[in-house]
Amino acid sequence: MITTIVQFLRRDVTRGVVGTILLKVGSGALAFALFSLAARTMTPDGFGIFATWLSVAQIAAVVGLVGQESLLVRFLNEYQVGDRPDLAKGVLLSSLKIACVAMLIAIAAVALVANLRGDWWLLILTVSAYTAVSAGLMLGSQIARSLVSILMGEGNREFFWRVIVVLFLLAMLFGHKQLDPTELIAVMTMAMSLGLIVQIIAIARALPDLRGTTARSERSRWRSSSFHFWVASILEVANQYFDVILVYWMMDPATAGIYFAASRLANIFAMLSAALYTFGARRLPSLYFSKNHGEFERTLRLMAEVTALCVAAGLALIWIGGPYLLNLFGPHFTAQHSVLIVLAIGTAIQAAGGPSAAILQLTGHERIYVPVVAANVALRLVGFVVLIPWLGVLGAAIAATVSLALTTVALNILCRRRTGVDPSVLVLLRSSAWKRGSYAVRGADSAE
Template sequence: MLGSILQLMRRDVTRGVAGTILLKVGSGGLAFVLFSLAARAMSPEAFGDFATWLSVAQIASVVGLAGQELLLVRFLNEYQVRGQADLTKGVLFSSLKICAVAMLISIAAIAAIAGIRGEWWLLIVSVAAFTAVNAGLMLGSQIARSLVSILMGEGNRELFWRVAVVLFLIAALFGHWQLDPAELFTVMTVAMALGLVVQVVSIARVLPILRSVSARSETSRWRSSALRFWLASILEAANQYFDVILVYWMLDPVTAGVYFAASRLANIFAMLSAALYTFGARRLPSLYFSKNRREFEHTLQLMAEVTALCVLGGLVLVWIGAPYLLGLFGPHFAAQQWVLIVLALGTAIQAAGGPAAAILQLTGHEGEYVPVIAANVVLRLVGFLVLIPWLGVLGAAISATASLTLATIALNVLCRRRAGVDPSILALSRLLSPKAGAYAVRATESKE
């Protein structure tokens, strides 16, 4: 067993996946520390308000990007494989212009909503600034990941800035400083802005080759893909952040803070899914567009092996440590251990489904992806309306897990039908069944 694991870790793809997962786990661990410290540095009501406005800002950032972050992943990889520098320059300039306009509209909407609610002007300004910088970091990470490296893209987006914020929160706790949401949003915005500057500099260094070429456009292709990507991004953001807003609205700020903490902890598996997406978004499109199907499927198999190990270990960790992990946020959080366990089960199933979403979106089947995510949002909303009045915050967790499970199954079925591959850990059954493996080889050869 140990020998098999060591052999697995010696493979280049495995090391790449493992390195990306470690980056995501490190950033997720810092996020956990950040939010647990914030919960202790704020009153329960203030932390609930912070969690809710953070969710609003994250959704607004995605809306303001207008699908351009995924469009860049899709087309930068395609144009790089084909050596089309003029189109690379064209899609970069086009995306930046669209994002600038859409982000101004998104920020104005947040300010208007907060003003109607009578929020403090400093909170409005800090949330708006956080939204803009967060969107810039999200867009920059996609460009840096494609043109520079995964570390430059994801490290600046999710890891490095959190170190500064965690240090600030530690100082606040030692100084017995009671924080409010506006102060924490301001600190986070400043730290993220520094990371964005680093990203911009790194991208500028690898773009001199584009200065000698004229930008060329494929506007019709970009528009049709951007609309589908935009809808998919909004729906994904709603899946991830709208839950907290609904719990805040249907219950109270304190419960919203509890649900937020549990959902962040359950993201141990969502981090795995994000790591698979990050690695897949950098490696799989080039293999797909270069028609290297054998290596494409081999990469998916190795990703599934790493995923299976991580999902198993994560489930054991959550099952045993749920009350202790929640207790790090505060004494009143620990009583909701079943909320965490149920949410973790849903995100574990999603992770076990593999990078089906990434494959569909990055291989030209993004149109198939949007209806599934839309149905997921609708099912979750209906579940919230039915189960929260009956079971409270546990009903919200059950609804989220059930809708996520159905969406994962649907995406994997679509991925097998449209892309012809199985991205889930079920693909590992071929290794255990010689007949299944022989059948898979014959099927691959017949397609080739």
């Protein structure tokens, strides 16, 4: 067994997937520390307001990027494989211009709505700044991931800046000082700005010298793909953050904070999905466009092996240690263990489904991906309206899990039909069955 494990870990794909997962797990642990410390340094209502505005800012950042972050992953890989620096330069310049203009519009819209609500001007200013910097990190991480490394892309987006914020919150907690949402969002914005600066410098050094290259464009292709990427990104971020806004609106700030805490803990599986997407977005497109089908399928199979192990371990952790983890946010969070379990089941199913969304989007099938995610959002909204008045925050968790499970099944069916590959952990069962059948045939041949 030890020899098998060692051989498993020596595989290049395994090391890449495990390294990416460890980065995501580290980022998730820091996010957990950040939110639990924030809950303990704020009032229950203050934490709920902070969680709600954070969700609004994340949605606004994705809306303002208009799909350019996914567009860059899609076409930079294609142009690198095809040795087309002219088109690579063209798509980079085009995406940066579009994202800057659209982001200004999105930030202005958020500020206008907040002003009409009568929110404090300093809170509006900090949320606007946070939205802009968050969008910059999203876009920069995609470029850095393709041109530099996953560590530079995802590390600066999710890991390094959180260390600064966690240290700040620890100082506030030990100093017995209470924060308001505006102060914490301002600190997060400043820490993220440092990460964005490092990211920009790394990208500038990694970019080939394109000053003498004439930029060329494929605007019709870019426009069509970016629209579908944009809609898909909006729907995905709505799945992650719109729940909190709805709970805030339909119930109260304190309950929104509780749901936010439980959903962040359940995201232990969403982190796995994000790690698979991150690794897949860097490795799978180049294999697909170079028509290396054998390595493409081998990569997916090894990713499924890592996923199965992580899902089993994660479910055990949530089931046994859930109350202790919730208690880190505060004693009143512990009673929501059932909410955490329900949410974790949904995100575990999503993780077990593998990177089907990434494969569909990055192999040119993004158009069929959008309706499925739209149906997921619609189903979740209906579930919230029906179940929250009946079951409260548990109803919200049930609605989220059911919609997520159905969407995962639908995406996997589409992925198998359109690309011919199964990205889920079920591929391991079929592989085992095939091997047993092969051994049976060999045994029969030997007997003859």
